Amino acid sequence: MIPDSSGGPSSGSDHDDRPTLETPLVGIIMGSKSDLKIMSAAADLLRQFGIPYEITLVSPHRTPHRMVEYAESARKRGLRVLIAGGGGAAHLPGMVAAFTTIPIIGVPINSTLSVQGLDSILSMIQMPAGVPVATVGIDSATNAAVLAIQMLALNNARLADALEKYRITLKDRVMRTIEELRK
Numbered sequence: 708m709i710p711d712s713s714g715g716p717s718s719g720s721d722h723d724d725r726p727t728l729e730t731p732l733v734g735i736i737m738g739s740k741s742d743l744k745i746m747s748a749a750a751d752l753l754r755q756f757g758i759p760y761e762i763t764l765v766s767p768h769r770t771p772h773r774m775v776e777y778a779e780s781a782r783k784r785g786l787r788v789l790i791a792g793g794g795g796a797a798h799l800p801g802m803v804a805a806f807t808t809i810p811i812i813g814v815p816i817n818s819t820l821s822v823q824g825l826d827s828i829l830s831m832i833q834m835p836a837g838v839p840v841a842t843v844g845i846d847s848a849t850n851a852a853v854l855a856i857q858m859l860a861l862n863n864a865r866l867a868d869a870l871e872k873y874r875i876t877l878k879d880r881v882m883r884t885i886e887e888l889r890k
């Protein structure tokens with residue numbers, strides 16, 4: 708029975724195989740607790756948009772069977788998109804993509820100071836044809852969440868409107884800075 712932790716509007720609900728209105732739509736997974744400081748930004752944004760999500764650890768190297776179970780059960784449990792973060796030899800997004808056909812957004816994490824995330828991004832970006840991982844920039848968990856929301860907004864007018872408003876807040880922030888610099 709995966710996962711361990713849910714967030715957003717569905718927080719605290721039990722999980723079974725029947726999707727409900729409270730069923731998490733986005734799964735945020737990562738290889739290690741040390742990734743959480745980066746990956747929590749994705750959860751923050753999904754919460755802001757009122758999207759039910761779950762967040763948990765799935766290590767491709769330390770808990771490989773859990774990874775397979777998570778990926779194989781994801782669609783059946785109602786998840787529509789997965790955000791998968793990993794550092795170093797970041798095999799999680801690619802291996803999860805091998806076991807499910809729901810979209811995977813990969814977040815390369817800068818966990819090895821020596822190469823500053825280059826190892827992670829190279830581990831996930833060049834997938835074989837037919838098994839893609841939509842890889843965002845190093846440590847770009849917020850962009851991963853935005854992409855997930857954009858996918859969900861394709862057939863959800865409320866989310867499409869919320870995305871328009873989000874873009875306006877980004878623009879307003881820049882305009883405020885421009886005004887401050889003028890002073």
Ligand code: RP5
Nearest residue numbers: 738739741742793794795818
């Ligand atoms: C990867 O190894 C994880 O995604 C993490 O970024 C990195 C280091 O893991 P820890 O040694 O901090 O648990 O699998």
